[in-house]
């Protein structure tokens with residue numbers, strides 16, 4: 001079994017890692033770490049509110065009993081000697097300090113943005129750009145590390161990049177315009193979004209998010225070109241909003257394609273999309289990367305986020321757009337803390353184990 005450590009194990013994404021790895025056929029949880037606040041406690045104590053006694057477990061699945069008595073280490077002093085892979089689920093500021101220290105010796109798969117834009121760092125979505133993993137060899141050599149850092153995309157980029165991929169392959173893309181309606185869980189819980197601010201409301205700005213989605217989409221759909229990724233050459237413009245939904249990001253997407261295409265062509269290309277290199281056989285992979293709904297009232301976050309245990313992106317309302325050249329528009333729902341975070345990172349680990357980058 002591959003031994004994994006989870007850094008940021010007490011947070012929303014950290015908890016989703018525990019759920020994603022429960023009973024996993026290849027990977028077992030061998031160490032947990034978080035901030036100084038949690039260090040030295042058992043996992044159960046660390047997620048129990050000291051004043052009220054409330055168990056701050058977030059996931060829909062029950063708490064993972066197997067780890068409740070495991071000690072939580074201070075991430076800055078974490079013993080990584082017995083580990084094969086480290087899943088990092090801390091904010092970017094902490095990731096910037098912690099992840100290179102781990103990567104000197106170990107494989108690091110990160111949900112944080114700290115290293116996503118470095119030239120020698122891939123942003124992997126298995127099935128979409130698995131061949132970008134070759135960049136990890138370049139990174140190891142350039143940095144003199146035994147391990148590496150590979151981040152997954154921002155949770156808002158994930159569903160967008162997955163659904164654009166079959167359009168890009170079949171028809172080419174000139175431009176993308178996207179407006180997101182993002183779930184509350186995407187903001188984490190340290191401190192996250194305050195209930196009174198979001199109730200009866202939409203918050204029209206998520207600092208840094210729009211720039212992340214624009215850069216990451218181009219990088220993910222780019223081409224592995226020796227020592228770096230040659231980004232896809234189309235422009236991406238977004239507006240990212242926070243809405244009063246617990247989980248599941250909804251995105252309204254407009255695409256100007258290079259070749260003209262019909263709605264039925266786009267729906268078929270998405271339905272047929274299977275990804276590359278047998279990723280569908282990996283333990284956490286969805287059978288269908290994209291589910292296309294014909295019901296005009298779908299996708300909805302409450303009804304569609306859990307498709308294929310949160311690993312499929314659901315698309316609906318595919319229509320012609322008459323404003324853009326060769327315009328197509330659709331909506332998507334993607335689970336931000338499963339495919340967009342922890343289970344998506346576990347899927348990356350599975351790809352890298354299968355292909356010999358982690359052993």
Ligand SMILES: NC(=O)c1ccc[n+]([C@@H]2O[C@H](COP(=O)([O-])OP(=O)(O)OC[C@H]3O[C@@H](n4cnc5c(N)ncnc54)[C@H](OP(=O)(O)O)[C@@H]3O)[C@@H](O)[C@H]2O)c1
Nearest residue numbers: 008010011012013034035038089090112186188189190341
């Ligand atoms: N939420 C999502 O949908 C989502 C999706 C994709 C990516 N991400 C990314 O995933 C990361 C974690 O997000 P989250 O939503 O899980 O946040 P969160 O719920 O706020 O959890 C933050 C975690 O970081 C730990 N932490 C805080 N300060 C630390 C320090 N100085 N050293 C070590 N650990 C520290 C916390 O531990 P304590 O409990 O000890 O304070 C907690 O475990 C972020 O980079 C975020 O951008 C989130």
